[in-house]
Amino acid sequence: MNDKPELQIFGLGGTIAMAPHQEGAGVRPSLTADDLIKAAPELSDIAQIRAETLSLKGSANLSFQEIVSLCERAENCRSDGVIVTQGTDTMEETAFLANLLYEGSAPLVFTGAMRSPTQPGADGRANLLAAALTALSPDAPSVCVVMNDEIHHPYYVTKAHTSNVAAFQSPIRGPIGQVAENTVNFHPVRPAPLFQKPRKFAPVALLSALLDDDGNLFDTILGAGYAGLVVEGFGAGHVSEAIAEKLAVIAKDIPVILSSRVRAGSVFERTYGYRGAEIDLLNKGLVPAGRLSGRKARILLSLILGLGLEDWRAEFVQVIKQV
Numbered sequence: 001m002n003d004k005p006e007l008q009i010f011g012l013g014g015t016i017a018m019a020p021h022q023e024g025a026g027v028r029p030s031l032t033a034d035d036l037i038k039a040a041p042e043l044s045d046i047a048q049i050r051a052e053t054l055s056l057k058g059s060a061n062l063s064f065q066e067i068v069s070l071c072e073r074a075e076n077c078r079s080d081g082v083i084v085t086q087g088t089d090t091m092e093e094t095a096f097l098a099n100l101l102y103e104g105s106a107p108l109v110f111t112g113a114m115r116s117p118t119q120p121g122a123d124g125r126a127n128l129l130a131a132a133l134t135a136l137s138p139d140a141p142s143v144c145v146v147m148n149d150e151i152h153h154p155y156y157v158t159k160a161h162t163s164n165v166a167a168f169q170s171p172i173r174g175p176i177g178q179v180a181e182n183t184v185n186f187h188p189v190r191p192a193p194l195f196q197k198p199r200k201f202a203p204v205a206l207l208s209a210l211l212d213d214d215g216n217l218f219d220t221i222l223g224a225g226y227a228g229l230v231v232e233g234f235g236a237g238h239v240s241e242a243i244a245e246k247l248a249v250i251a252k253d254i255p256v257i258l259s260s261r262v263r264a265g266s267v268f269e270r271t272y273g274y275r276g277a278e279i280d281l282l283n284k285g286l287v288p289a290g291r292l293s294g295r296k297a298r299i300l301l302s303l304i305l306g307l308g309l310e311d312w313r314a315e316f317v318q319v320i321k322q323v
């Protein structure tokens, strides 16, 4: 009898599953989850592996709904740990969404690769092994990202480099754990508040503050069918006076979240008092995103509005307080 723990791998594509193809230049997603485990024979030393390919795409093409289905499959797969292999481009967003929805007891670990399997120094196999060790660790959090032997919390993790194998970072917070010598070590993390899985997500736009921008794009938001807007302000959450006026109008109609285009740190709430700074914007009805990036704030708002929750502000703030 095999008494090794059971590990489920769901493949979604990404660089970890890419290979050269006949139709032209570059690599494309083509390796199945089975191909990935065949190329990482050490996985079977630590677990009984089941692999399933759910899709083979670049991660720019993943949808919120696919992440909802992924969570449901992971909840029902009766494994001791679950790994999701996908493209790194959107991993910080998919892992963040899964962390808001996933109710399973087996840890759900996202991993991928910065280099495709045929490149020198390809990192997919090592990432898969580190992800497997993490997924089977008794101390693993509900959802995390494992890349380059580091374990990151979905709230904080971001892809910070286009090509380096150490591309994934958690600014200020740092990783929540490491893998070394086949051993996993964690620092404790707070549990995430969970949401029901929505039948639909509400469309939420994300716009950035830009120097000397006339803000015409802001004028299109109310007519474009968006249910909410996230604005990435300058610095601690600031926009020009002209855009502040436009945001005041938008916030009368739909929820508007104030985040920062800066990579790390909180949006302020009570420091700067000039027009267009955070105090003015919050008085105009915007809600601060705390330390959440604009991208993640967009996903959270889209989920809350999609669920039609009565007090969207309170729901949003409940998550922000954890981050």
Ligand code: ASP
Pocket: 013, 014, 015, 016, 057, 058, 059, 060, 086, 087, 088, 089, 090, 112, 113, 114
């Ligand atoms: N460059 C990406 C990756 O790391 C492509 C993608 O996100 O699918 O997988």
